[in-house]
Amino acid sequence: MRYCTFVAVFLSALLAACAAGPAGKMRSMDEVDAQGAAAGLGGGGRPVGEAWSRSPVYGAGGMAATAQPLASQVAIDVLKAGGSAIDAAIAANAALGLMEPTGNGIGGDIFFIIWDPETEQLYGYNGSGRAPEGRSLDDLKARIAGLKAAGAVPEDLEGIPSHGSLPVTVPGTVDGWFAAHDRFGRLPMADVLAPAVRYAREGFPVSPVIAYYFQRNLDGFEKRAAMIEEFDNARTTYFTDGAPKAGELFRNTDLADTLETLGREGRDAFYEGELARTMDAYFKRIGGDLRYADLAAHRGEWVEPGHVDYRGYDVYELPPNGQGFAALQMLNILKNVDLAQWPRASAEVFHYLVEAKRLAFEDVARYYADPSAAEVPLAGLLSDAYGRERFSLIDPARATAAFGPGEPALESDGDTTYLTVADGDGMMVSLIQSNYRGMGTGLVADGLGFMFQDRGELFSLDPAHPNAYAPGKRPFHTIIPAFVMKDGEPWLSFGLMGGAMQPQGHVQVLVNLIDYGMNVQEAGDAARINHDGGRQPTGVHGDPLGTLAVEPGVPAATIKRLEAMGHRVEVIEDGVRFGGYQAIMRLPNGAYAGATEKRKDGTVAAY
Missing domain, CATH: 4.10.910 (30s ribosomal protein s13; domain 2)
Structure with a gap:
């Protein structure tokens, strides 16, 4: 006792x-x-796999991975109704333009890579829009000077303003939808767009990460209000009672009307019909330069994806004006070293990833531009010899203070949402779509329910640069879908949203899968890095060494070692700067394994 x-x-x-x-x-x-909860309760355990990850989703009849659970379900419903993977991808993209307008919408551009099992070919589509024909580089510079004199933009601004009408280019998404649908669709477009129309009219509950980005965008618009010629339409469409909160029902009846018009009247309603006339009248009213003739002249184009072999896997990306070839250049550099000799979390692996990125992005800044307006050494950039030459510049023990662009051989021959869909017949779609910086310019045409992109911010103002602004020219583009083949068969449809993080993220995912044998979900859940700095295709250059942002999952000892090697490192805990990943892997038996992004709201749906 x-x-x-x-x-x-x-x-x-x-x-x-x-x-x-x-x-x-x-x-x-x-x-x-x-206090105990605030101190940080850790995650639970798992009977299989890594404790910090989840299981992939498996299915055989069809699969969709998107950044919003309702959009994934929309895609599955379309597949079950007899639609193809392209029907389902368009339906999901239309739903995301409503549900995730913080990352995409029909005021932006679109890119596809499509595996067609019938022809056994990969098809690439570049749906980027062009600058207005009626504004010259001198006109643009004069407008920027006027904004500086009026105090609407900072005096030290070196490039094109991020908001308002000056960065607007023709929206290419709707044209891309119809081009892909004409080639690979099965259902009428009115049926494909119907789920998004219904959600737009009836409303849907906003998911948490998207609510977070709604508030970030509203704060950004208010901070840059002087740049934006007209914001009342955007406020009415998206921010009537402030930024929508998680769980709050959100509706956009104007967008429902626009999508119904597209389903009923087709592509030409947007580029030559009533919607085009509404856009033309709006830009005339606010003093912008986009015109009916610019919309009527728009056509996207089917392009051949480029590829490199990375340890027996053929990785495909779209050519410039996008930055997809940067991922291929990084892989061509990295295949000259056996990364698997070190643990995945080691400083050596991160060092090679960062230095390969820095080398590739020097070439991005020097060469990547609209190939119809500039001579881009596409084949030379992807040659094995050039990859070995660039690899030889890496010091294995220390970060190089500054790199410059290479001289590849010249031969004759370019915020966001990513989604991927696969159907029961084996068609796989890798789709990425964006308004560029957040929600876009802040401009919403009268009664149309979508915001215009600010992609034109990525032009250079240097007339001697391949990416220099010019009337009717396409700007450098950051959004890139990806696809991987193995032994001539489709293996992986994937992408990772987020500006310059995209090629870095593509490479990190592939290193996780191919070099370290992670499953398709673990490859996306693993901690990432994001290097920022160096030369830029806009001509507004950063510090040559740059800064390496890392997530908390990178060990402290690795960070300390990287700093000793000369890297400038910072830990970022909120996941915002590390992109958003979705993937579908085709298994040898014809079934699919899918993964989605824990840094977003997304989910994988399958049957």
Whole structure:
């Protein structure tokens, strides 16, 4: 009994001590529990796989991976109704333009890579729009000077303003939808767009990460209000009562009307019909330069994806004006070293990833531009010899202070949402779509329910640069879908949204899968890095060494070693700068394994 009494007294004293605050201040058990939660309760365990990841999703009849669960379900419903993977991808993209307008919408551009099992070919589509024909480079510079004089943009702004009408280019998404649908669709477009129309009219509950980005965008618009010629339409469409909150029902009946018009009247309604006339009138009213003739002249183009072999896997990306070849250049550099000789979390692996990125992006800044307006050495950039030449510049022990662009052989021959869909016949679609910076320019045409992109911000103002602004020219583009083949068969449809993070993320995912044998979900959940800095295709260059952002999953000892190697490192905990990944892997038996992004709201749906 004396022992039991001692234990009871000890436990009482221990509980009292635990409940005591600084200087012996007593706290309630609720306060103790709250502090314990705030201190960081870790994740649970798993019977298989890595403790920090989840299981991939498996299915054989069809699969969709998107950044919003309802959009994934929309895609599955379309597949079950007899639609092809392209029907389902367009339906999901239309839903995302409503549900995730913080990353995409029909005011932006689109890119596809499509595996067609019938022809056994990969098809690439570049759906980027062009600058207005009626504004010259000198006109643009004069407009920017006027904004500086009026205090609407900072005096030290070196490039094109991020908001308002100056960065607007022709939206290419709708044209891309219809081009792909004409070639690979099965269902009428009115049926494909019907789920998005219904959600736009009836409303849907906003998901948490998208709500977070709604608030970030509203804060950004208010900060840059002087750049934006007209914001009342955008406020009415998206921010009537401030930024939508998680769980709040959101509707966009104007967008429902626009999508219904597209389903009923087709592509030409947007580029030559009533919608085009509404856009023309709006830009005339606010003093912008986009015109009916610019819309009527727009056509996207089917392009041949480029590829490199990375350890027996053929990785495909679209050519410039996008940055997809940067991922291929990085892989061509990295295949000259056996990364698997070190643990995945080692400083050596991160060092080679960063230096390969820095080398590739020097070429991005020098060469990547609209190939119809500039001579781009496409084949030379992807040659094995050039990859070896660039690899030889990496010091294995230390970060190089500054790199420059290479001289590849010249031969004759370019915020976001990513989604991927696969159907039961084996068609796989890799689709990426964006308004560029967040929601876009802040401009919403009267009654149309979507915001125009600010992709033109990525032009250079240097007339000697391949990416220099010019009337009717396509700007450098960041959004890139990806696809991987193995032994002539489709293996992986994937992408990773997020500006310059995209090629870096593509490479990190592939290294995780191919070099380290992770499954398709673990490859996306693993901690990432994002190097920022160096030369830019806009001509507005950063520090040559740059800064390496890492997620908390990178070990402290690795960070310390990287700093000793000369890298400037910072830990970012909120996941915002590390992109958003979705993927579908085709298994040898014809079934699919899918993965989605824990840094977003997304999910994989399958049947």
